[in-house]
Amino acid sequence: MIERIQQALKDADLDGWLFYSFRDSDPIAANILGLSGEGHMATRRWFYLVPQTGEPIKLNHSIERSVLDRLPGRKLIYLPWQQLHQYLKDSLLGLTDKRQPRVAMQYSPDNAIPYLSRVDGGTIELLRSFGVEIVSSADLVQIFESAWNDEQLAMHEEAARGLYASVKEAFAEIARRINDGVATTEYDIQQYILERFASRAMLSKDPPIVAVNGNSAMPHYEPTREQHSPINKGDFVLIDLWAKLDRPNSVYADITWTSFVGEQVPEEVTQVFNVVRDARDAATEFVKSAFTEGRTIYGWQVDDACREVIQKAGYGDYFIHRTGHSIHTEVHGNGANIDNLETKDARVLIPRTCFSIEPGIYLEGRFGVRSEIDVYVSENEARVTGGEVQREVVAILAP
Secondary structure (H helix, E strand, O other): OHHHHHHHHHHHOOOEEEEEEOOOOOHHHHHHHOOOOOOOOOOOOEEEEEEOOOOOEEEEEOOOOOOOOOOOOEEEEEOOHHHHHHHHHHHHHOOOOOOOOEEEEOOOHHHOOOOOOOOOHHHHHHHHHOOOEEEEOHHHHHHHHOOOOHHHHHHHHHHHHHHHHHHHHHHHHHHHHHHHOOOOEHHHHHHHHHHHHHHOOEEOOOOOEEEEHHHHHOOOOOOOOOOOOEOOOOOEEEEEEEEEEOOOOOOOEEEEEEEEOOOOOOHHHHHHHHHHHHHHHHHHHHHHHHHHHOOOOEHHHHHHHHHHHHHHOOOHHHOOOOOEOEEOOOOOOOOOOEOOOOOOOOOEOOOOEEEEEOOEEEEOOOEEEEOEEEEEEOOOOEEEOOOOOOOOOEEOOOO
């Protein structure tokens, strides 16, 4: 791992990467360094400095000397705060004698990437007072926290196929219940989908969204046992589902499909869906062409390509979230998001990563359409995973 980090530092022309945590304040550092689940008590500040070349430095408090023992490097033990400051200053200024040291940390200028902002402002101020330039580790983190290996890609593809099968089975279950006169609710179908996940050895940290009519116009609506709506003939139904295989190091898949409980989808629903579909496809084609042509692109640019279609169609005010998010071992990963609304995500889309593209139009109190796919990018290609893309609203009771 240290060799990989040092190569990444060379590629980025950085003198070091300083990892820092106080009371588990940085799970990104713990994941990258392999400290997650260590079980060591860590109530004091620790630092771990990986230089571009040479031996790493571990900086531990006197009463917690073993917190970083599994990591290689020279150990420095501090007790008074003055000693901590001096060790930090000497270690950082010793990285280079050619220029002001440039050191990466889990820091985001202007808090543009909240996922990454793990270092407090006071610590940044302290290190800058030593004459150190602190830069964001955003693109470094992607390499170690977002890129998939071949096994993870294969597990994702299997999970994606499982999601597509599960959502189709959910629509069929709604049709069966309606035709048989069996009362059904959003919660019933949510629980049915979870049963389908279990049958496929898939799991999810949170249950899927099943949203009817006006509920679907709330992007993060969640039916529960206590609060849910019935599903009846003539209803619009949105299903957003995400899961991963129940295996070590598996990664998520995440999709959204929409349907109408009837034989023919209403014209307005079709019209809104078509705008969302075209925006989704425009963003996908933008990514595909960039990777085929070898162009560097950023998360915010993909959001712009998607959002432009919806704005031109007159629905810009109703697209109220980013276009997509990074996907990894958590459904919302630590890589580049497809966003120029909630934040301006200036992270590069790097090979071997995956993200959702999920534009939506939400007509409050009436219905909301979202169409979500997952896009995986390799060195010179981008593709939609899972083998399927929704092209039209599903008419659940169509003969």
